[in-house]
Amino acid sequence: AQSVTQLDSHVSxxxxxxxxxxxxYSSSYSPSLFWYVQHPNKGLQLLLKYTSAxxxxxGINGFEAEFKKSETSFHLTKPSAHMSDxxxxxxxxxxxxxxxxxxxxxxxxxVKP
Amino acid sequence: DVKVTQSSRYLVKRTGEKVFLECVxxxxxxxxxxxxxxPGLGLRLIYFSYDVKMKEKGDIPEGYSVSREKKExxxxxxxxxxxxxxxxxxxASSLGTGGTGELFFGEGSRLTVL
Numbered sequence: 001a002q003s004v005t006q007l008d009s010h011v012s013x014x015x016x017x018x019x020x021x022x023x024x025y026s027s028s029y030s031p032s033l034f035w036y037v038q039h040p041n042k043g044l045q046l047l048l049k050y051t052s053a054x055x056x057x058x059g060i061n062g063f064e065a066e067f068k069k070s071e072t073s074f075h076l077t078k079p080s081a082h083m084s085d086x087x088x089x090x091x092x093x094x095x096x097x098x099x100x101x102x103x104x105x106x107x108x109x110x111v112k113p
Numbered sequence: 114d115v116k117v118t119q120s121s122r123y124l125v126k127r128t129g130e131k132v133f134l135e136c137v138x139x140x141x142x143x144x145x146x147x148x149x150x151x152p153g154l155g156l157r158l159i160y161f162s163y164d165v166k167m168k169e170k171g172d173i174p175e176g177y178s179v180s181r182e183k184k185e186x187x188x189x190x191x192x193x194x195x196x197x198x199x200x201x202x203x204x205a206s207s208l209g210t211g212g213t214g215e216l217f218f219g220e221g222s223r224l225t226v227l
Contacts, residue, residue, distance in 0.1 A: 034214070034215065034216075036216075036218075041221070041223070042220060043117075043218035043219050043220045043221050044203070044205075044216070045218070049214070049215060051214065090155070092216070094214040097209070098144070098208070098214035099144060099163055099209065100161075101158075101216060103155055103156045104155070105153075105154075106155050
């Protein structure tokens with residue numbers, strides 16, 4: 001069975017400081033993993049994806065994530081937060097045939113001036 | 114760019130009304146999905162469709178039905194709207210087997226049932 005756990009429901013950082021949003025997954029096969037971002041009253045937008053190629057994945061807006069099989073983790077990081085990064089972030093794992101998607105409960109990122 | 118278009122961004126309906134939420138995608142994707150999003154509950158799958166006229170129930174199908182008569186269009190129907198169906202509804206599509214699994218989302222439809 002597949003599942004995703006986002007370890008923090010809320011994260012607050014100061015502008016210019018690093019961001020770490022944590023995600024652990026459970027999967028019975030080699031997973032595909034995604035991070036999505038949602039700004040208020042908007043749909044979800046893909047930030048980055050891991051599909052069994054390089055374990056360090058770079059995404060849009062300076063975000064990256066590292067797939068660690070031994071830790072079953074896929075944490076999202078950014079070296080320096082910007083005010084525009086304030087949003088909700090979702091970690092997602094998909095089934096082997098990409099027909100089902102398992103969402104984490106989301107992490108709301110607050111960026112303080 | 115893939116575009117998923119939801120016909121209405123904001124709707125206000127009365128209890129008992131029939132509600133149609135329309136979703137159209139322009140990339141010939143096989144899979145289409147309807148989710149509802151509520152604070153503290155994340156995204157929950159209502160229905161998905163992996164081909165024309167094919168559908169499968171998701172986690173919370175009660176009170177909803179769907180229609181997929183054409184590949185590009187996936188409609189969500191609330192036969193008799195109730196106040197507990199007040200929510201944000203998100204449509205998404207994906208290529209399916211052979212793709213990389215990425216979901217493409219519409220902007221969402223915020224439904225209020227009075």
